[in-house]
Amino acid sequence: MIYTSNDILPINKRNQRSIFLAGSMDHKQEGSWREDIITEFGTYSIFDPTNTKHDHLNTKEMKRHIEWELDALQLSDMILLNFLPNALSPISLVELGLYVNSKKLIVICPKEFYKSSYVHTLCEKYSTPIFNNIKEAKTLLKNSL
Template sequence: MVFTSETALPIKESDQRYIFLAGSMASKQTINWRNQVVNSLRNSYQFLDPTKEHRDTLNATQMKTHVEWELDAMAMADIVLLNFLPKALSPISLVELGLYVNTNKLYVVCPKAFYKSSYVVTLCERYHTPTFTTLHKAIDTLT
């Protein structure tokens, strides 16, 4: 099941594992990487998807509610899968990296083409955070 910020977070049950799908927003020209993860891992996990298509039009109250949902969802997740797309700037994703790099729940996908890849990889190495150059390799690890 996929939970979004349009719905309340579920009550976490001990037999359920949750993945928070952090990372770059897919553009209209790219494949939706979040759907790839959900389709590949649907039998093993529940998903927390922060995607908000019209996030730039939210008023201050709506944005606060959305950000708080994201923070609560990341905290409840067993795994935070953070995917940097090659051509994205991803400022929020870089913040999420900083929040979770020193935990045991973060898995990072960072292709060499991402403009801050050397920074991301160095930070992840420092804190022994698993890093992958492709989404496929991360999915294989989480299977």
């Protein structure tokens, strides 16, 4: 089941594992990394914060969206955090700081990302798994669920 910020977060009565898709937004590209993960891990509950109207939300709607993201991050069993090479990703950097020491975070950060040195150092300090590409991260994600 896929949940977006338009959905009420579930109470996990079926003990189903869940994944939060954090990271750079790529809705302007074909072949979204999020769609790839949803296709491959669709048997799990997936929290996808993608909101194509994000830049046009009013204050009340934005607050609701942010609170949904924070609640979904906390509720999730695993967080897949993907930094795309040409993105700034300020919210993703905040999410990294919030969950780097949680033991439920898997990070993808290519060397081309403008803050890759910082991200890699932070992950190494807290023994958070970090990969240069999504293919490597998927293997760990499968084994972690």
